[in-house]
Structures are given as C-alpha cells and as structure tokens.
Amino acid sequence: MDHILEVSQLTKTYNSGARALTVLSDINFSIKAGDKFSIVGSSGSGKTTLLGLCAGLDRASSGNVLLNGVSLSKLNEDERAAVRNQHVGFVFQNFQLLPTLTALENVMVPMELRGEKGIQKYAMELLDRVGLAKRHDHYPTQLSGGEQQRISIARAFSNRPKILFADEPTGNLDEETSQKIEDLIFQLNKEEGTTLVMVTHDMELAAKTDRIVRLKGGVILDDSLTNSPATE
C-alpha cells in the first residue's frame, strides 16, 4: 500500500531569545493509507508540534513532510491551506467550533471554503451519523462538550479527508463521553477509509490504533505496531 504520510529528518527549533530550543529532532516515519497511528508522550515531548508539522499547520526548521505525495516544505501558507482543505480533517481537544454558526453551518464550513454547492444534504447526513441531526440549528454554546466534539468530528469528515488528525480528542471529556467519541472516530474512520493520526497521552486509546510512536524530548523513543482489536 502507498504511503499517505512520509516524514523524513524532521527537525523543529524555536528561537527563544538568544537560545535555540529544539523541540523535535530528526524525526523519520511513514504511514500507509488507511492506517491508524498514534503519537504518545508526556507533556512537552513535542507530540502536538509533530502533529502540526504533519498537517501543514507549521513549517519545519529542516526535513520534509510528504502528505499524499505533496512536499509541504515547498508550499506557502495558502498552498498548504489548500492541501488541508482537500485532504485533511481535524479534531481538536477543545472542539474549536465557530461560535457564530449553528451545528449544521459548522459542519458545512470546509465544503463552503472549497466553494461546493448543494452541500446541506450531505452535512445533515453527517450530523445524523454522529447522532445530532435534531440539534442541527443549535449554536455551540447550546451544546454539551460531548455534543460539540461530535459536531467537530462530523465537520472533520465533511470534506471526505484522506487523513484525519486528532489532537487529544477526548482530553476534555468525561470517561463515558470519551468512549462514545472514540467509537465514533474509529467507526467513521473505518467507513470512510480515512487514515488516522492521533496525538494522545491516553495509552489505552493509543493501544486501539495500529501503531504507536512514543516521543520523548523531541526524539522518537519507540515506534511499534500494536495488536489492537481495532486494527482488525
């Protein structure tokens, strides 16, 4: 199977005053299309930075990210945005819904940014799949945390992404709701055949993916396959 994401010799250094702080150093890995992949590590290990670089949300100091065959390091911000819009979905820890838009409108945003027409039906279908069709006209403030995250998952899948990046998707939710959200992500992932890249510090959740990369101090400590039932 082809690789959807290839990371080679990736380094990220921040300049903090006179001192340079390297948060990621010489990271190499690749992910096959349809894989479920998790990045784990303690706070400050560089996992969110790595996710951001893989998704084209930031520029690496050196090295390269090949996303769906496109080298992100050669693209400017607008071109990277276009890649994200075409191929990438996001789920964030704190949901990140637009407060001025209803649930349905939030789901439609990525498609609208692409200028697609007649998208309402598909957006409603997605809302139905996350179980919130009846709440389509509610604003984010009128929804619970779990419901907001379900809307954000529906939004993430709305542009039929090839790869979904999830940053601690259950980090702000209680155990019961977390379980539901995890199930929903894996289910949609399977149905849509999307690749999943997830940052988490929850080892139980990571164990449900095919492969775990463990980061420490900005370098890969361990890269191993799991035997999770979810991988089957």
Next chain:
Amino acid sequence: MAWRDARKSKARLFLFISSIVIGIAALVAINSFSDNLKNDINNQAKELLGADLELGSNDSTFNYAFVDTLDYEISYENSFASMVYFPKTQESRLVDVRALAGEFPYYGTIETEPIEAESTFRDGQAKALVDQSVMIQYGIELGDSIKVGQVTFKVEGSLISSPSQSFAATLVAPAVYIPMKYLNETGLVQRGSRVYYRRFYKFNDLPEDFDFEAQVEADEDTLRLSEIRVETIEERKEETGETFQNLANFLNLVAFVALLLGCVGVASAVHIYMKEKVKTVAILRCMGAKGRDAFQVFLIQIAVVGLIGSILGAFAGTLIQSVLPKVFADFLLVEVTLSLSWPSIIGGIVTGLFISVLFALSPLIAVRKASPLISIRGVESTSNTRDPLRWLVYAGIAVFIIGFAFVQMKDLQDSIVFTFAILVAFGFLGLVAKFFMWLVKKLFPSSWSYVWRQSLANLYRPNNQTLVLIASIGLGTALITTLYFIQGMLISQVEITTDENRPNMMVFDMQTYQKDGIAELAKSYDLPVLQEVPIVTMRLKSVNDTTYEQILADTTIERRGGIFRREWRVTYRDTLIESEKVVQGELRKVNTPNDSIFVSLEEDYATRNNIALGDKLVWDVQGVPITTYLGSTREIDWERVQTNFLALFPSNTLEPAPQFHVLITRVPSTEVGALFQRDVVKQYPSVSVIDIGLILNTVDDILDKIAFVIRFMALFSILTGLLVLVSSVILSKFQRIKESVLLRTMGGSKKQILTINSLEYFFLGSLASLSGILLALAGSWGLAFYSFDSTFIPNPLPMVVVFVSITSLTVVIGLLNSRGILSKPPLEVLRNEIQ
C-alpha cells in the same frame, strides 16, 4: 496582586488608556493656552488700549468735564473711510484713514516694519503708515507714494498692528496712518463728512489703581447724552477677554468631546479586558478572594494606568500648547507667552484619572459578581443589569458630563442641553447598532456565499464590538461632518455675488452735484447704473412723544435707547425694490406739502422696538424736526447686494435735505473695476468706492483662517476617534483570531479570510459613518435653525467624502490588524491564543 496581574497585559492596558492621553492632551493644551492668554491680557492691559483712557465721538467738539480737571497728556486721532490712490500701480482702494497727532500710544507700540517707522512717520513730513495687507495686495513698497485726497504721502512703513485694531477690522477697512497736520490739506474732511474723533489720554497725577470704571458709570447718563464713547483699560481688557472667551468655550467643547470619545474608548476597552479577565477573577475567588478584593485589583490597575495616561496626556498637551498661539495668531490682540500652567496640568491629570476610573467602573463592577464556578465550567454570563450599583455609575457619568460641561460653558441650561444631545447621539447610535444586529439575524441571507454570511454573522458573534465600534466611529463622524456642514453654511452665506448679474461695485459718499458726473463716467466704461440712491442722515427724536431723555429718566418705560442713539441713514422713494416686501400696512405717497408723512420700517426692527402702525415718529434731520407716522413695515433680504434701509421715507419729503448718494453697478472684470475706481478717485477724491468682490475675497480669507482653526481643533476629535477606532479594532483582533485561525486550519485561503474581515469592517465602518452623517444632518439642521437663523441645505460632497474616508479607514485599519494573524503559521497562533 494588581501589579502582578497587569504585567502580562501592560501593552493592552496602555492601549486602553491611550485615548485618555489625547483627550487630556487636548484639554491641557487648551486650558494652558487660555490661562496664559488670560494672564497676558491682564499683564498687557495697558498696551491693549495704548492709553489710560480713550474718548470717542462723531462730534469734534465733544467734551468730558471730568478729565479736564486732571493733569494729562493727550493725542488725537480723526478717522474716516476714504479712497486712497497708489500712483505706482494707478490703483485705488477704500481704507480707514487715521490722522494722528500726539504721542499715542503711551503704552505699547504701533507695530511697524521697519520698527522705527512708528516714530519717523511723525517727523513732520508727509509720511504714512500703510496696512501691510494693502501693501502686499497692491505691491506697494517702502518709499512708494500713496495719495490721500490732495496730498501725496511717502510710505514710511508697513503697519502690522496698533492698539485698538483687531485683525478682522483691518481686513474690512485696512488702516492708513497719516500725520494730523496734513488732514486739512487732503481736502477730504468737509461739512457732513463722517469722521470719528478719538482722544487718547495719559494721566500724570492719578493713582495707579484709580477706578475709571466707577467714574464712567457715575457719568454714564451725561456721556450718553453727549454721545461720547468711553473706553477704559478695564473695559478693553474685558472686551478682549470676552472675545476670547467665546473662542475658548468653543475650544473647550472640542477638547471635551475629544475627551468624551476617549471615555468611550476606555469604557469599551475595559469592558473587553474584563471579559478576558473573568477567568482570573474566578480563580481568585475559588481561592477565597472576595468580590471586592478582585474589584480592587482591577480598579488599582485601571487607576494606575489612567494616571500614567493622564500624565503623558498633560505632557503632550503642554507641548501642543506651544503651537496654539501660532494657530490663533491672526485673532489675538496680545502676545501670548508660553509658560507652564500648573493649574491646567494638575486639573488635566485629575480629570484624566477621574475619567479613567469613572468610565471603567461600569464594566469593573461586574467583577464583584463573577462566580468562582467559571473557573470550573469555563463559560458563564456575568451580566449585571440588575446590579443597582451600575445605575449609580451611570448617574455618576451623567452628573460628570453635565458638571464638566458646566465648568466649560458656565451655563447650566446649555450644559444640560449639551449632555442631553450627547446622550441622544449615543442612544441613537446604540439603537442603530442593536437594530442592525437584530436585522442581520432576522433576515440572515442564507443563500449568500459563505464569506458574506460569515462576515455578517461576525457582527453578532459573542463578544462582538458592533455596538462599541458603531458608537465611537459614529460619534466621531457626526462631529467631523457637523463641523464641515457649519463651515459650508457660513461660507455659503457670503457667496452671494457669484451670480453674474449681481451688482459688485458700490460708489458712495457722492454729493448731489457729483452724482450725474459719476453716472456719466460709469456709462463711459459701459457700466450699468443698477441703482442710484439718495441717502439722508438723521436721528430719531421721539416715539409717540417719548424722547431719549425721558427714557433715561424714567426706568419704567420699556423702550430701548438704541433707536435714539443710532445715526439713521434713510432714503426716499415710493416703490419697493426687489430685496424687500411690505408685511403690514402700505407705502403711502405724499402729494401735497400738507399731507402727513407715513414712513416704513423694517418689520423685525419695528417689532423689537415696540413700534406699531400709526405710531408717531419725530426725526431730527440735521437740525430740522420732521413728524412722521409708521405707515408700513417691510421684510428685507439683507443678504442681497442692494442698498437696504431700516427706514424708508416717501418721495417729496427729504429732497431739500443735505444728502449724499450711492451708485451701484456691476463691473465685468477686476481690471475694468480698477480703472473705473482710479478715474472716480482722480476726479472725485472725496467719493468712496467699495469693491464687493474684494470684500468677499477678504471675507473668504477670514473664513479660511477660521476654518483652519476649526479644522485644527477638530483634529483632536478626529485623532481621538481614530485612536478609539484603532484600539477597538485591535481589541477585537483577539476575538477574530480564533475564527481566522480555525478557518485557516480547515483550509481557508488568505483571500477568503481577508474578504470576510474586510466585509465585516466594511459593514461596521459604513453603518457607523452613515449613522454619524445622519446625526450630523440633524445636528446641523438644528444649529442652522436655532443658532444661525439660516436654512440648511446639506452639501452632498462632504457627506460622500466622510462616508468613503471613514469606511475605508475602518477597513484599512482592520485589515492591517489582521495581517499579523495571516502571516503566522496556524499552529503558532492556535497554541498562543487558544490553548
């Protein structure tokens, strides 16, 4: 704690208070300037008059018994309007000829260029000092000649200023000083000439603090009856102060409005700041802090930053103050010194501190009610509409505005009206904003493209600044536009002769024997004689047998004395001219010498002086009493270039009386006008010509200068408005970042995000400027109707200019502000601002 919390927000806190800096700067600059001016007027009081006492009259033989008892030095000045002729350029101009004898001024100087000309022109030879504006206008240089009547004088110096001459007076009738001993030789003063006689006294044996005011007051009736005008140093000081006071009041209002805009900035900034700080407060409260403690933390922050802002403002104001004397140079009679005015500086700092705290209180008191739960649950409304303290704060603000307006205007009613107007303006803008948000929500155009919908939705997003931006930008726009409208209105009132067929030249002081010759001369230049009017000067002796003396003696009679004191210029004819129409009664002819004479008065003048149809009016026509009755009243359009008269006699009444004539014509060009004037003056030296075009040019000059002052002062409002705009927009950046970055993350292009932001700012800017213009239209109409007594016809050009500039400015500032967000990688911003 206040300091520790502020450390991370220093930049933002300073931004909040920057509006205060400009407001206080304006206030301190103007107050310091006023203070210094007041001191200078006091210090230079004697120089203002140039003498201890000035007496003036139309009668050369006047006498004030009191001064004759004193030991004095005296100077004489006889002044009258006359044409002068410049042989070098062969041009003529109407000037105020001042023939001077004596050492006047005793205090201060007649300012001339070169300086010594002030004394050398008095060396006994035929030398003159000519107003510098005339010298520039006619290209006259030192040593050139000027012909006044029959005498040719050498131009010894250019006259820059002299005591008792204001800038405005010199523009209308610029002065030419000549030595008194040549006056008779000029041949200009003849019987019936209108000469004003002044005497300047310097007393040698009076104590320094002798109260002339009291003396003049005691002799008031005698002086009035003898028609002697008295000017004392104290009076001149007051007059100068009063003239300036009107200007100062206007300037203070401008500063006050700048300050008010600053207050809006403070209130909105603190409001948003506190929303961001609610979580901090909740955490403090979780840890056991009382609502009052949290309140104090932020109160101290605001007060400290307010104090710093005020000190900076006072410093800036002191610097700006040094520019003001230059701005007002043309209008000031005294030389203004530059010194620190501590009362103004301290007053400014205290006001700034007070305003910062007062206007921050409304958002601050919400902190007391912030629930500790917010720290756990994240979001909770901190609405405090039911908090009675909030109403107390509002009341405090209203009292402050009225109080401050009162301090500036010294009139309670005006202050209340002003405060009310400001509140109405804010209320209107608030309503417009609320209505607009409601309308957008209600009629949301779901079928529009995404960027349009997103930008519209942003207008009512949580923590939106629609109301604040519309109120601040709208009020700024309203003020600026009103200033433009009023300026336009004033200018349009004088632009009356642009019409091609209107008269533009007036020949007056023609004696009866000269009028035909001058009419012939006009015809030889192909100039039409549009009007030829005889004028007879007279005084009113009694109305219904009540004389001035009786009015003075009997205070129960309600009739103003002015009608008796004035010298009436009256004409006689049996028909109306196009600038007048009869309102009451009718024009009645005199056919036989035994007919009663029915005169006509101007309607308003008759009403003001309680004169009704049929009332008996006895006139003193140069010694001959003439009994008349009021036969009609007329409405007169004074703005037309016509010879209009308050009183009109019928024909067959005044023909034998001594009279002079006025001829009105229209010259096709300045050149023809100049040639005609030159010939008139050459052949008839005692006749005067007024070039109305020239007067209009000078009036335009004055208005330009006034407009410059108004614009300079409006700059304070504009600057504060801009600052409020900038700070509001910068503050709203924090609201906008989240959306922009999210859209960016989901693949939104730079163009899409810029379009969304531009459209949002466009909606805000255009709505605010439009509301402001509407307010300005209402305000200007009100001012036109109540204050200027004129009809307000709005000029669409300034409206379009203001609308386009304010809207574009809002969009540009908004976009400049978003630029930073777009150039940064989304992850960096997401981490900084969201997590």
